[in-house]
Amino acid sequence: MSERAIELEVLRYHPEKDQAPHFQRYSISCPEEWVVLDALNHVKERVDPTLSYRWSCHMAVCGSCGMMINGEPKLACKSFLRDYAGVIRVEPLAHFPIERDLVTVPDDFIAKLANGLADDLLSALCLARECPLIVAPAMNRQMWDNPATRRNIERLLRDGVAILGPASGDQACGEVGMGRMLEAREIAEAVTAFLAPKTLRDEATIESLQPLCWAGWIASATAQVAWTGARTRNESQARMTPATMQASAPPASAQSSRPQRMA
Numbered sequence: 308m309s310e311r312a313i314e315l316e317v318l319r320y321h322p323e324k325d326q327a328p329h330f331q332r333y334s335i336s337c338p339e340e341w342v343v344l345d346a347l348n349h350v351k352e353r354v355d356p357t358l359s360y361r362w363s364c365h366m367a368v369c370g371s372c373g374m375m376i377n378g379e380p381k382l383a384c385k386s387f388l389r390d391y392a393g394v395i396r397v398e399p400l401a402h403f404p405i406e407r408d409l410v411t412v413p414d415d416f417i418a419k420l421a422n423g424l425a426d427d428l429l430s431a432l433c434l435a436r437e438c439p440l441i442v443a444p445a446m447n448r449q450m451w452d453n454p455a456t457r458r459n460i461e462r463l464l465r466d467g468v469a470i471l472g473p474a475s476g477d478q479a480c481g482e483v484g485m486g487r488m489l490e491a492r493e494i495a496e497a498v499t500a501f502l503a504p505k506t507l508r509d510e511a512t513i514e515s516l517q518p519l520c521w522a523g524w525i526a527s528a529t530a531q532v533a534w535t536g537a538r539t540r541n542e543s544q545a546r547m548t549p550a551t552m553q554a555s556a557p558p559a560s561a562q563s564s565r566p567q568r569m570a
């Protein structure tokens with residue numbers, strides 16, 4: 308496995324002690340086969356444990372490792388070092404407040420959804436849709452408990468949006484409580500259950516809901532993820548009601564405390 312010396316220029320920002328974001332350069336040697344996320348993990352484990360960023364699945368599924376790489380929004384777990392020459396500049400996703408280093412806080416997304424705002428691509432896609440929407444929120448426990456957040460969640464439920472989670476447990480900000488994002492596997496299970504054929508009460512059929520696309524933003528003091536996906540027409544003749552979709556229960560584990568990969 309050939310090694311290569313790389314220069315990572317990573318945006319650092321600790322709001323409690325930094326007046327402004329700044330870049331920090333790390334010179335490391337890595338296998339060519341690594342992705343940017345591997346390099347960040349190497350820095351975190353071997354060079355600078357204070358570096359904060361977020362990842363979960365390492366397989367381009369959860370979206371939690373989204374960041375700007377050389378000025379473009381990318382998944383760090385899918386961006387191979389061999390595709391970059393020279394210094395690799397890594398920054399948090401653009402247009403979001405920085406929680407810490409590469410961790411951003413798109414915590415206004417649920418509020419946007421609840422109020423029908425469409426001032427970016429994701430919120431516009433959510434508004435201009437003819438399919439069910441699933442949201443898996445995650446945020447600091449005080450944010451989750453805030454009446455404004457609860458109001459927004461209730462409004463989304465009334466609007467027919469399915470809510471997955473959040474779970475309760477340790478949060479990287481040091482708090483413990485409700486607000487953790489479900490694990491990627493749990494979200495995948497819940498979405499699979501959501502899409503499974505169901506026999507329901509009224510006449511709304513799943514055909515009227517296809518193609519189904521889903522999108523979500525996770526906002527957290529320490530965590531965020533955006534994901535989108537699509538599913539083509541389901542052959543099932545099963546019937547589905549909006550009411551049941553709203554009531555799609557999160558996995559039982561949503562109420563449990565589980566470790567979440569977060570750097």
Ligand code: FES
Pocket residue numbers: 361362363364365366367368369370371372373382383384385
């Ligand atoms: S860690 Fe990259 S998409 Fe999940």
